[in-house]
Amino acid sequence: MKGVYFLLMRLERARVIRVGTREALFPAGYYVYTGSAQRNLEQRVARHARRRKPKRWHIDYLTAHARVIAVGIIPGAPREDEAAFADEWGALADFVPMRKFGASDSPSASHLAGFRRRAKIERSPLWRKAFVLAAA
DSSP states (O other), X not given: OOEEEEEEEEXXXXXXXXXXXXXXXXXXXXXXXXXXXXXXXXXXXXXXHOSSSOOOSHHHHHHTTSEEEEEEEEETOOTHHHHHHHHHHHHXXXXXXXXXXXOTTSSSSOSEEEESOHXXXXXXXXXXXXXXXXXX
């Protein structure tokens, strides 16, 4: 299956996280990461939810510290929608800890949006549009 997905994560305490060659302060709070998969959507999301894994993508550096608490998926959404969805989350965000996070091949400022409260995420039309799965 292909589609776009949103990872909802919780970072319990602020910490400086190295992402490749860059590092930034990630405040405590909730984060939404927007990604896409052209095939094997389920496997991609399951991989991201694991804490221990080789660091291949920007998100792998954050999930080593933050816990994935829910996943929203929009099955069948084309890859082209990924940037638009990331921009929507960015417009709602309380903060964006690192520019171009997960967006090196995207026109978006970042595919990671930070929030102080989970309720703001769950009230958003974009979250309600997705098929939401609770993480284990």
